[in-house]
Amino acid sequence: MKKNLFTLGILGTLTAVLSFTSCKDEKAEQAEKSVNNYVVYVDSVGNVAADDAKANWTAIDAEYQARVSAAEASAADNEAWREKMAASKAKYEALKAKYEAEAAAAAAEAKPKTPNQKVRDIFFGADKVGEDMDFSWVNKDNILQTYQNFLDSYEKHKGEFSREDYDEVKLLYEALDARKNTVEKEGLSSEDNNKIASIKFRFAPMFKVNRIGAKARENTEAKEEAK
Numbered sequence: 001m002k003k004n005l006f007t008l009g010i011l012g013t014l015t016a017v018l019s020f021t022s023c024k025d026e027k028a029e030q031a032e033k034s035v036n037n038y039v040v041y042v043d044s045v046g047n048v049a050a051d052d053a054k055a056n057w058t059a060i061d062a063e064y065q066a067r068v069s070a071a072e073a074s075a076a077d078n079e080a081w082r083e084k085m086a087a088s089k090a091k092y093e094a095l096k097a098k099y100e101a102e103a104a105a106a107a108a109e110a111k112p113k114t115p116n117q118k119v120r121d122i123f124f125g126a127d128k129v130g131e132d133m134d135f136s137w138v139n140k141d142n143i144l145q146t147y148q149n150f151l152d153s154y155e156k157h158k159g160e161f162s163r164e165d166y167d168e169v170k171l172l173y174e175a176l177d178a179r180k181n182t183v184e185k186e187g188l189s190s191e192d193n194n195k196i197a198s199i200k201f202r203f204a205p206m207f208k209v210n211r212i213g214a215k216a217r218e219n220t221e222a223k224e225e226a227k
Contacts, residue, residue: 031074035081038071042088046095054099064092119161119168123153133171135179143183144192147199150176154203158210166211173207 045053045060053060068089075081105126113121120129124146129135138146154169161169180188180196 031078032081034067034074035071035078035085038067039084039088041067042092046091050099053095054103057099057103061096115162115164116168119165120172122157123150123169123172129172129175133175135175138176138179138183140183140186140188140192143180143188144195146176147196151199151203154207158206161210161214163211163215166207166214169207170211173203 041064045064048060068085071081071085075085117127117130121127123129128137150173177200184193
């Protein structure tokens with residue numbers, strides 16, 4: 001009887017061990033499956049036609065977030081799986097950045113621009129500076145080129161500006177100058193500072209004369225129309 005109980009005890013323990021091992025293997029399989037599903041999903045997104053991907057990006061990204069969360073939980077204790085996921089993450093983030101940038105550009109193009117925004121775009125590029133006049137992107141490394149681009153753009157388009165446009169140009173120039181005061185404290189080199197001073201010296205009198213000319217031209221045109 002004791003022998004039978006002992007045998008039964010061994011069998012019970014063995015069954016429990018096998019059950020635990022089976023459960024553990026099953027969890028490992030599910031975890032690996034979750035990681036593989038994530039990788040396959042990212043690959044499939046990369047194969048979707050660009051127009052279709054952009055049109056359905058909200059749904060694609062929602063599905064991605066669900067899959068990446070599950071895969072991250074599964075790969076938490078497995079370095080090989082984490083490395084495998086890292087490559088797919090980089091691939092997806094590149095796709096996401098591309099499609100979001102294209103969507104933003106399309107939205108900006110479709111949105112009617114105010115006359116003032118058109119002037120800002122001439123000097124700094126499309127939507128680089130908005131109504132908030134934020135010049136925080138200007139730093140000691142790019143401020144000289146920003147001033148040079150400003151002068152070049154002005155000389156190219158000065159004949160197109162209305163009186164109101166000139167008012168906006170004045171505000172932009174003053175905002176850029178205000179940013180320069182900050183950048184000077186952040187390590188602007190003496191050489192670049194001197195070159196900027198030369199650009200300012202060239203721009204200021206030209207702007208003053210052209211602005212007066214624009215006002216005079218519009219006054220003359222208004223008188224002609226009133227006749």
